[in-house]
Amino acid sequence: MLAWLDAADPFPPVERALGEPNGLLAAGGDLSTARLLQAYRRGIFPWYSGPEPILWWSPDPRMVLYCGELKVSRSLAKNIRNKGFELRIDTRFSEVLKACSEPRRGEGGTWLGKEMRAAYLALHREGHAHSFETWRGGELVGGLYGVAVGRLFCGESMFSRETDASKVALVHLVRHLEARGWPLIDCQVHTDLLASLGGREIPRRAYLREIATLVNYAESLGKWSRVET
Numbered sequence: 222m223l224a225w226l227d228a229a230d231p232f233p234p235v236e237r238a239l240g241e242p243n244g245l246l247a248a249g250g251d252l253s254t255a256r257l258l259q260a261y262r263r264g265i266f267p268w269y270s271g272p273e274p275i276l277w278w279s280p281d282p283r284m285v286l287y288c289g290e291l292k293v294s295r296s297l298a299k300n301i302r303n304k305g306f307e308l309r310i311d312t313r314f315s316e317v318l319k320a321c322s323e324p325r326r327g328e329g330g331t332w333l334g335k336e337m338r339a340a341y342l343a344l345h346r347e348g349h350a351h352s353f354e355t356w357r358g359g360e361l362v363g364g365l366y367g368v369a370v371g372r373l374f375c376g377e378s379m380f381s382r383e384t385d386a387s388k389v390a391l392v393h394l395v396r397h398l399e400a401r402g403w404p405l406i407d408c409q410v411h412t413d414l415l416a417s418l419g420g421r422e423i424p425r426r427a428y429l430r431e432i433a434t435l436v437n438y439a440e441s442l443g444k445w446s447r448v449e450t
Contacts, residue, residue, distance in 0.1 A: 226250035226277075235264055235279040235425065244280030251275070252340035254347055261370045262436040264429050266377075266409060267340075270332040281425035284408040284415060286376075288399035292419040293392060300385045301392065307356040308393045314345045317352040317364045321378035333378060341377070344368060353394045355386040363387040365394065367406070371436040374398055375407040379414075391418060405431065 224233045226249040238246040246265060250256055252275060260266060260277060269276040293301075300306075318341060322333035344350035349370070355363040363386020365379040374394070381387035395406065408415050411422055423431075 223248055232260065232263060232265055232277065235429070238279045238281070244278040245276060246279050247277040248274045250277070252336060254340075254343055254349070257340060257344060257368070258349065258370060261368055261373070261375050261407075262432075264425065264432060266375065267337065268332055270334060278409075279425060280410055282422035283425050283428040284411045284420050284422050285428060285431070286395065286406045286408050286415060286418065286420040288395050288404055288406070290419040290421070291392065291395045291399075292417065294417075297385055297388055297392070301389055304385075305357055306362075306386070306389050308389070309354040309356055310397070311345075311351050313354060313361055314350070314352040314366065315342060316361055317354060317366050317380070318342060320361070320364070320380040320382075321366065323380070341366065341368075353390045353397070355383075355389045355393075357383065357386075364390045367394075371438040372403045373405070373407060373432050373435040374403060376409070388414075388418065404435070407432070 223239065223245065224237070224247040226232070226247050228251050230250065233247060235246060238244045252267065257267070263279075264283070265277050265279045267275055268278050318333070318338050322338060341350050345352075350366060350368050352364055352366040354361060362383040363379075363381040365376060365387060367374050367376040369375075376394075379387040379391065398406070407428075408420050411420075
């Protein structure tokens with residue numbers, strides 16, 4: 222049976238998540254900062270759209286990208302070197318959020334609705350959500366955003382307005398994390414794009430073991446908001 226949450230209800234154990242659809246754990250609750258941080262610490266994330274209730278997920282297996290396993294193709298490396306991209310952190314979080322919410326080609330809607338955007342903007346204002354941005358010629362051309370919990374970065378969504386622009390932002394994120402001793406990015410579910418960059422699936426139990434210590438660290442990345450070229 223799917224658990225239905227009132228505002229004060231705790232999450233059920235992730236082992237109770239459904240096998241089909243994979244990882245669906247609970248419905249209801251709210252998108253408060255406290256609730257969202259509690260979810261990420263337990264390997265749970267929200268994902269729903271339109272008139273659906275808030276749905277909470279913990280899939281098995283889990284897609285992760287270990288920073289030391291990043292794969293950068295020759296063409297991507299060439300674009301990073303030669304296309305004049307400028308890399309920024311947290312300079313236009315709300316714009317990145319809006320761009321990520323726009324429907325992809327061939328899709329009629331978005332999972333990142335008004336309530337979700339408001340929730341992640343609140344996380345950002347409280348220092349928990351961050352954007353990694355790709356700029357060129359003074360224009361925001363790609364990027365991603367996610368949530369930092371301890372020393373775990375939970376990637377949420379990416380967008381690209383130029384070839385490889387979102388990949389450039391992801392490479393920047395990985396290098397930023399790796400330099401500071403953060404070992405992995407939670408990518409949630411498999412995509413071909415993430416797999417091409419070195420992401421892989423691991424059992425949920427292994428994922429929970431990996432993050433058990435990470436989520437209890439104090440965040441120690443120094444100043445997030447800055448410009449890098």
